[in-house]
Amino acid sequence: MSEVTSLLLTFLREAWVALAGAFVAFALLAGIAQMLRVSSASVLGANLWVWESISALISILVLGLFAFLGIPQIVSALQSSLPGAGGCGPISELGTLASGLIGGLAALRMLKAAFTTMLSASIGGASSFANALIESGEALFGMILASAAIPLAAWFLGTC
Amino acid sequence: MFDPIMEQILAIARDAWAFMAGLLIVVALLGGLYFILQGTAGMAFGGSRMTSMAIIGVVGLVIIVLFAFLFLPQLGEMLKNFQPKPPF
Numbered sequence: 697m698s699e700v701t702s703l704l705l706t707f708l709r710e711a712w713v714a715l716a717g718a719f720v721a722f723a724l725l726a727g728i729a730q731m732l733r734v735s736s737a738s739v740l741g742a743n744l745w746v747w748e749s750i751s752a753l754i755s756i757l758v759l760g761l762f763a764f765l766g767i768p769q770i771v772s773a774l775q776s777s778l779p780g781a782g783g784c785g786p787i788s789e790l791g792t793l794a795s796g797l798i799g800g801l802a803a804l805r806m807l808k809a810a811f812t813t814m815l816s817a818s819i820g821g822a823s824s825f826a827n828a829l830i831e832s833g834e835a836l837f838g839m840i841l842a843s844a845a846i847p848l849a850a851w852f853l854g855t856c
Numbered sequence: 857m858f859d860p861i862m863e864q865i866l867a868i869a870r871d872a873w874a875f876m877a878g879l880l881i882v883v884a885l886l887g888g889l890y891f892i893l894q895g896t897a898g899m900a901f902g903g904s905r906m907t908s909m910a911i912i913g914v915v916g917l918v919i920i921v922l923f924a925f926l927f928l929p930q931l932g933e934m935l936k937n938f939q940p941k942p943p944f
Contacts, residue, residue: 705944707857708942708944709942709944710857710858711858712942713858713942714858714859714861714862716939716940717862717866717939718862718865719935720932720935720936720939721865721866721869722869723931723932723935724869724873724928724929724931724932724935725869725872725873725876727924727928727931728873728876728877728880728924728928729876731880731920731923731924731928732876732879732880732883732924734920735880735883735884735887735917735920735921735924736883736887738887738913738916738917738920739883739886739887739890739891739913739917757931760931760935760938761938764935764938764939764940765938765940767940767943768940768941768943769943771943771944772943775943775944796944799943799944800942800944803942803943803944
């Protein structure tokens with residue numbers, strides 16, 4: 697069971713690193729696209745367009761800081777609240793596997809939500825921005841729920 | 857496992873960056889030419905406000921291009937430095 701856990705967590709870690717790298721690349725592309733928009737709008741004299749682009753640039757920066765500084769801290773805090781092992785034997789091993797997987801999947805889901813939010817912020821899509829933030833909240837809520845469900849499941853299935 | 861995919865994504869992103877940087881230079885040059893035309897026209901018939909707006913426009917355009925080419929790479933470096941290890 698521990699080998700399966702480490703294998704799955706390695707897979708999730710690699711996905712995290714890839715997604716974080718893609719996040720940086722797309723944030724920069726979104727930034728230069730907004731700068732292009734600012735320059736063309738300033739030549740045309742479109743003030744509103746300029747301010748929209750500047751606020752989009754600021755939102756990309758804030759989202760980048762949230763994704764890289766906020767999400768790991770949130771995941772670490774919530775993962776410490778997840779009970780690793782309830783009981784003994786296979787229940788304990790399953791609890792360890794479940795808590796590791798829940799943490800990894802929730803972290804990836806939040807980073808994916810931040811990635812989607814950044815992309816939609818760069819193209820000015822307000823609805824997908826809100827959906828991505830809701831998804832981030834769902835992942836957070838799922839982790840909180842799991843921190844209560846794992847001990848309950850261990851108690852239901854029988855503890856030593 | 858994700859390295860080949862990342863390589864492909866980064867290659868596309870690099871191409872897109874080069875394309876947009878080139879486009880930004882073209883737009884800035886065209887904008888600069890337009891402002892210079894506006895400024896010279898203003899000077900020719902004594903439109904001082906038109907000339908001063910054109911000068912401000914050129915300065916603004918230069919600031920925007922400098923901001924794009926100096927600030928964005930630094931922002932990328934900063935985000936790369938902040939890139940977290942997996943928290944699980």
